Amino acid sequence: MREIVLDTETTGLDPLRGDRLVEIGCVEIFNRMPTGQVYHCYINPERDMPAEAFAVHGLSAEFLAGHPKFAEVADAFLAFIGDAPLVIHNASFDIGFINAELSRLSHAAIPRDRLVDTLLLARRKHPGVSNRLDDLCSRYAIDNSHRTKHGALLDAELLAEVYIDLIGARQSQLILSQAAMARGSGGGESLRRQRQTPLAPRLTEDERAAHRAFVATLGDKPIWHEYADSAADGLSG
Numbered sequence: 001m002r003e004i005v006l007d008t009e010t011t012g013l014d015p016l017r018g019d020r021l022v023e024i025g026c027v028e029i030f031n032r033m034p035t036g037q038v039y040h041c042y043i044n045p046e047r048d049m050p051a052e053a054f055a056v057h058g059l060s061a062e063f064l065a066g067h068p069k070f071a072e073v074a075d076a077f078l079a080f081i082g083d084a085p086l087v088i089h090n091a092s093f094d095i096g097f098i099n100a101e102l103s104r105l106s107h108a109a110i111p112r113d114r115l116v117d118t119l120l121l122a123r124r125k126h127p128g129v130s131n132r133l134d135d136l137c138s139r140y141a142i143d144n145s146h147r148t149k150h151g152a153l154l155d156a157e158l159l160a161e162v163y164i165d166l167i168g169a170r171q172s173q174l175i176l177s178q179a180a181m182a183r184g185s186g187g188g189e190s191l192r193r194q195r196q197t198p199l200a201p202r203l204t205e206d207e208r209a210a211h212r213a214f215v216a217t218l219g220d221k222p223i224w225h226e227y228a229d230s231a232a233d234g235l236s237g
Helices: 053-059 070-081 092-103 118-125 133-139 152-166 169-183 186-191 205-216 228-236
Strands: 002-010 021-030 033-042 086-087 114-115
Touching: 002 053, 002 070, 002 092, 002 152, 021 053, 021 092, 021 152, 033 070, 033 152, 053 228, 070 092, 086 092, 086 152, 092 114, 114 118, 118 152, 133 152, 152 169
Parallel strands: 002 086, 086 114
Antiparallel strands: 002 021, 021 033
């Protein structure tokens, strides 16, 4: 199943009061594993940058002025997310901004039934404690030491790792990996599937005899004598 882990940065807290998107970061995961495919863009908000917001993400109005407006990136963004579920931490915040931007362009809003809110998942799994992204990274031993400021793509990458742990997918992957390793080791013979009816031999008796005659030409003690019969038998199945 394809899912998109998403994060945004903004000029403030309320899109209904004129605050705008300034950054979008998306990470694709498939069957609960990151694929390496990402979408990232900075956005010109067409307004000033309040000091409080700048302190959070460090994106200045001067820097953003050189980047495209949301109208110029909307189609690429929507194409990347497709119809996949959106995994977002505190989803109502981010989707409120995204839908406000889409509304300005007369695009249909993204329905809330597509959202997977990791903040709600974390609160159910870890009640009574703080469940900020930094707290969850610490809880699940995910290195976020390079996160000195908020950044949409970085936060989406961290959230993808958190999400995999939060829903127990990493533990399931570990169990499957261990089972696969056991099947490939001598101690896991009981896990291997055996044929009820062996395959018919692929070598004729004449071919076996020719092989033995060839080995006889290799000298007095050719190493083939130690396992020639078992090797030939292996070729028959």
